[in-house]
Amino acid sequence: MSKKPKILIVDDESIVRESLGDWLDGAGYDVEIAESGEEALPIIKKKKPKIMVADLVMPGMNGIELMNEAKKIIPTLSTVIITAHATIQSAITAIREGAFDYIEKPFCPEKVELLIGKLVEHQDLIEENIKLRQKIADRFHFEGIIAKSPKMLKIFELIRIVAPTNATVLITGETGTGKEVVARAVHHQSKRRSKPFIATSCAALPESLLESELFGHEKGSFTGAVERKKGKFEAADKGTLFLDEIGEINANTQVHLLRALEEKKITRIGSNEEIDVDVRIIIATNKDLRSMVLEGKFREDLYYRLKVVTINLPALKDRKEDILPLAEHFLKKYAEENDKDVINLSPEVIEFMLNYSWLGNVRELENMIEHGVILSTSNAITMAEFPQDIIHPTPTEEKTIEAVTKAHILNVLEETKGNISEAAKILGIQRMTLYNKLKKYNHTVN
Known part of the structure; x- marks a missing residue:
């Protein structure tokens, strides 16, 4: 380690805490001292030591009680218990409760320094292990997507590249492959992450209601329109709109969607007023849109507007x-x-x-x-x-x-x-x- 950790020494005997404190200070450690558990707790909260050396038997709070209270403040705090021969069994109990080790009185400071050195090595190994596990977790867990296959790791990298842009993203793949999860990952990696992410399924609504759902409507514009309603485009303004099952939209809705993409404007049903919208579009489908274009079921100009960047999710x-x-x-x-x-x-x-x-x-x-x-x-x-x-x-x-x-x-x-x-x-x-x-x-x- 480039810097030795902070150590707290807690003992009601001044000669013990001061002599041990001076020795460890001379060995390069950052040392704090306290004469009781009650005095130690505020120091733990303020100074955040990594190691505590505490006497087992002290007036008021004993060493085990102090250790348990200290771990509520710093769960990773390592404790060494100082004990007299008559309390060896209690020291063993302390180890069972989480102490790293114990030192029997009388002791020489060199022995304590040696034990502290082993403890520091132990902590370093734990920290390295935590960092390694976190690194692996970060690699296999990306914005809610869990994967370690080469195919998915390439998709993670593609998301990182595409997300900061405003490009429209087309996500393809079989049903159940996680297209919405990927869409959310793109949003969370983008500059729009603090703004709304609105998801809607184009297959979940009848054709007659889908246009109203996306673009909104004015009161009285059709039967059942009892009040003005904002659509998904307005709800997602400055954020991201995810349209799942895009292959299900009819020709009329395709026209309005194309206009929203090209002009960044929408018009509610029953209104002539144009509304400016700043929305990033992510779409998903399990259909072959190119084949639908060739069959005349999907507009070619809309297809190319949507197909700026394609993320193809592999089947499980x-x-x-x-x-x-x-x-x-x-x-x-x-x-x-x-x-x-x-x-x-x-x-x-x-x-x-x-x-x-x-x-x-x-x-x-x-x-x-x-x-x-x-x-x-x-x-x-x-x-x-x-x-x-x-x-x-x-x-x-x-x-x-x-x-x-x-x-x-x-x-x-x-x-x-x-x-x-x-x-x-x-x-x-x-x-x-x-x-x-x-x-x-x-x-x-x-």
Whole structure:
């Protein structure tokens, strides 16, 4: 260490604290002294020592009591207890309660200095370990995104580069890959971080209401418009507007969105007044917008306006290195939320997760871990807590992915007795996405 740490010596015997203080001061340590626990606590609050040497037996507060009170102020404070031979057992108790070591009276200052030196080395190792773990955590935990795969680490770097600009960002990827989490990361890394982040799903509202939701409306502009309402663009002014499922917007809304991007102006429904807006747009889709352009379903000029920077999120099955870090994160999260003592995943569960296809991606993994935590009756999630239709699918030769997906969706729908919202939550997909899939399967929901 370039600078030796501050040490507090607490002893009711003046000859002990002064002689030890002088010796350690001469050895280069920054020394404070106190004759009682009551006198020591204000010094601890003000001077913030890293090490405390305290007598075990003192009038008033004893050494163990002082150590416990001091740790409430500085949890990382290391304590060495001074004890007489008759109180060795108490000193051992102090170590059990968190003291680093004890020194038996009478002692020579050189012995104390040697012990302090070992303690400083110990603290240095702990601090290095904390810094290393934090460095690893920072690398694998970026703005709420947990990942260590090379693909995701490249995305972290892309976010760092793009976020400080005002560029429109297009986030693509399968449902459940974490597009909104990435959008929030871009916002939090940007100059707009202190301003609003407004998220809306273009698939969650009927086409007739989406335009009003985005651009607002005036009172009486349509049936049900009983008062003036500001839209998402105005709510996100000076901040970021995240539009999910952008491929769902109709031709008319596309025109208004293009104008908002090009002119930075909007007009509420039922009004001719132009309103200036300063909004950074981030959009997301699980559709192929280029194909939609070629099919005439999406404006080409809007497509190129939106596609300034593209972040393509890989499916979870294509970044298996991230499965266990994510699973451990969700395990801790839902164990705490549900007050459950579940801290492990069984080896069978780990093997299953690493080989599962994860059609619902991160959202499905999160749902499965939550399911397992809630049903677990021990400190580990086992295969018994996972949905059996996922673990033991109906065996069929040469099943396509689409066929497996269809069977899984219909099975979940049957289990939820046709409840679309509940089924979508279990599957980890949007309600509108589920509706579209059922329409594709020619399946009618009563």
